[in-house]
Structure formats: C-alpha cells, structure tokens
Amino acid sequence: MKRISNSRRQFLRKATIASAAVTLAPRLLSCEADEPLKNKLPRWKGFNLLDFFSANPPRNPQANSTTEDDLKWMRDWGFDFVRIPMAYPRYLKFDRTRDISKDEICNYDPVVLEEVDRLIYLCHKYNLHVSLNLHRAPGYCINAGFHEPFNLWKDSDAQEAFAAHWGMWAKRYKNISPEKLSFDLLNEPAYIEDMNDQFARKVALPGTTYRKVAEMAVNAIRKESPERLIIADGNNVGNNVTPELFDLNIAQSCRGYYPHYVSHYQASWVWKDPSQAPMPVWPGVIDGKEFSRKNLEELYKPWIDAVNKGIGVHCGECGCYNKTPHNVFLAWFQDVLDILTDAGIGYALWNFRGDFGILDSRRTDVDYTDWYGHKLDSKLLNLLKKY
Numbered sequence: 001m002k003r004i005s006n007s008r009r010q011f012l013r014k015a016t017i018a019s020a021a022v023t024l025a026p027r028l029l030s031c032e033a034d035e036p037l038k039n040k041l042p043r044w045k046g047f048n049l050l051d052f053f054s055a056n057p058p059r060n061p062q063a064n065s066t067t068e069d070d071l072k073w074m075r076d077w078g079f080d081f082v083r084i085p086m087a088y089p090r091y092l093k094f095d096r097t098r099d100i101s102k103d104e105i106c107n108y109d110p111v112v113l114e115e116v117d118r119l120i121y122l123c124h125k126y127n128l129h130v131s132l133n134l135h136r137a138p139g140y141c142i143n144a145g146f147h148e149p150f151n152l153w154k155d156s157d158a159q160e161a162f163a164a165h166w167g168m169w170a171k172r173y174k175n176i177s178p179e180k181l182s183f184d185l186l187n188e189p190a191y192i193e194d195m196n197d198q199f200a201r202k203v204a205l206p207g208t209t210y211r212k213v214a215e216m217a218v219n220a221i222r223k224e225s226p227e228r229l230i231i232a233d234g235n236n237v238g239n240n241v242t243p244e245l246f247d248l249n250i251a252q253s254c255r256g257y258y259p260h261y262v263s264h265y266q267a268s269w270v271w272k273d274p275s276q277a278p279m280p281v282w283p284g285v286i287d288g289k290e291f292s293r294k295n296l297e298e299l300y301k302p303w304i305d306a307v308n309k310g311i312g313v314h315c316g317e318c319g320c321y322n323k324t325p326h327n328v329f330l331a332w333f334q335d336v337l338d339i340l341t342d343a344g345i346g347y348a349l350w351n352f353r354g355d356f357g358i359l360d361s362r363r364t365d366v367d368y369t370d371w372y373g374h375k376l377d378s379k380l381l382n383l384l385k386k387y
Helices: 006-017 024-028 068-076 110-125 156-172 207-224 243-248 293-308 326-342 378-386
Strands: 045-048 081-087 129-137 181-184 229-233 251-256 284-286 289-291 313-318 347-349 369-371 374-376
Touching (some): 156 181, 156 207, 207 229, 207 243, 229 243, 229 313, 251 326, 293 326, 313 326
Parallel strands (some): 045 081, 081 129, 129 181, 181 229, 229 251, 251 313, 313 347
Antiparallel strands (some): 284 289
C-alpha cells in the first residue's frame, strides 16, 4: 500500500473539511433568470504568486517563495485571490542535464506536488481563492527558455499529456470546494512557429484548434471533479475573447498589459534592444501613435460584451514593469482598473513581491515605505485598494 506523508494526509483532511460548497461552480457560472445580468465570476482582487513559475528548481528557493506573512498582508489589505502560474517541468522528475523526452512528461515528483499542496493550504488559511494555472503546459509556453519535445497545437500526444496533467490536478484536489480553488487551463495561448525564439511572432490560434485542446482538458477535469470552476485565457496571448469556448460552461481571462509600450517598457523579454524602447506617457503619443483611455475602452469592449452574454470574466494578469515611470504607470493603471471595475471584472496583479509588484519592485523613482524589512509601494497599494 502506498504510504501518505503526514503533510499530505493533513492537507487532504483539511481539504475535505473545506469541500462543503461543491455545487458552487455551476452557481458561479450561471445567473438566476430574474437577476440583472452581471459578471458570473466574483470580482476577485489579488496577485500572481511565482513559487512554481520557473521550469527548474530555483537556485535560491527563498527568492520566489511566498511566505505566510505575504498571505496575511494580502488578506489584511482586503485582497481575496491568488493565481499560481506553474511550469509543468517544475513538478516532474527527470534528468535536467538534457532535454526532457515525451515519455517523461507525466513523471510527477511527489515532493514538489506536496509543496503545491502546502501553498494552496496556506492561501486557504487566509481566505484567498486560488486559481491554479499552467503557465508552461506540455508543448506550449508564451516564453522561451525550455525545449519542448512536441507542439501542443499540432501533436496529439502533447494534447493528451496536457489533459492528463489537468486530470491529475483535478483528482488530487477533488475534495476542495470550487469556492476555494479554480483551474486556469493555459497561460496566454497563441501560435508561435519557433517556441525557442523569445521574439518569434505570436498570432491568434484558429478558434477550433484552441477549443479542441481546451475541451480535452475540461473533460479530463470534469471526469474527476465535475463541479470544478474552470477558466480559459483569451486567445492571441490572452487578448481576445474566444467565442468557440462559450458553450463549454467555463469562464475566460483577459489581460491588463495594453499597450506594451507602457506595461513592458524596456523589458528584456519583449524588446530585443531595451534601450530603443520609446519613452512611455499616459495619455499621449508613443512611437507616433496616440494612446488614451479610449483605446482601453475599445480593447475591453468585447470582454464586457462577453460578460453581458453570460460569460464569467476575470483579468488574470495585469501590471507594469519597473522601468516605466511610476507616475505614468499609475495614471495608466487607474484607467485600466476603472474600466474593469465598472464591468464587474476583478484582477490579479503580476506580481506581489518583485519587479511588477507592490513589495520590493526595485523602482528607482518611488519613495518606498518600510514594511517589515520590505520596500512597500504605498501609492500602488492605495490605488489597488481603491478598486
């Protein structure tokens, strides 16, 4: 008989206790006929946690590890949501001195799986809804940096592996209420011809292709956990509503990064030569183009239309890299948050501690507040709390 570790046993016991509202997902994704139409998802507000973001174990495990204090501060500041973007190789066992092979794609590492358990349990301890996301899935990632053995959009074995991973997570957490845990299938789907080239052109997928892959994962999840709340990121790097998914009874996730001139100014993974990035302003002209709140309203109109059609919508990532002038960031971000809030759409800042975050963001133009040894961006925190 397989032995269950004490931490795993404790996690399962607490998860079972937390499973009272197993009928919540259908309730979240449907409205009563006599209610005015509104977003079918709660207007969750929170952050992305990067504990399992890297494909490989971190050299300094403490650098990206979420602490219990982090979660307590989130709760105390009024936030109720965390998204955990994961790279699937991080929780596998294989020889990391070479490229992974197809037959190693489902070699789950129980030690790392229990680390995920512990993080989810800690989040629940502080009443934070957890959205578990595959940032890197078998055969696809929006970022380069890991050699995939196949292509999620072309290869059936990659699609089967993708569904198998979600089936594993669904079975593992089937006793956790959908009120406490949701699944975000795949970060920022797009078609990329060469996934080893960070600057390769990214285009929207055929909607039928995205639906095929998403539906396989949805079916694998619902086989193990029929009531699980499921979210799909928008097509074309999270930017486009995907009508082909409407009848799957799942929610969708947009982004808060437009325009990249503002959100990713001088980011090395976006600009081949960061020094050539045009200086951002808001509102105003950047690189010969006029940008204002009107552009944002046009961007989010299809998402607001989706809400009005009965599709749950959440903004799974938003924020600004630390090279953008702080006053420009805050002016732009207030417009983003104001538009989303008016539509009843919640958000998750990328990230909590780090270059996009409210703590230790390493901006050079911020008067930080000392916060228990961390540098707190109080102006950003106050803006987030406003919405």
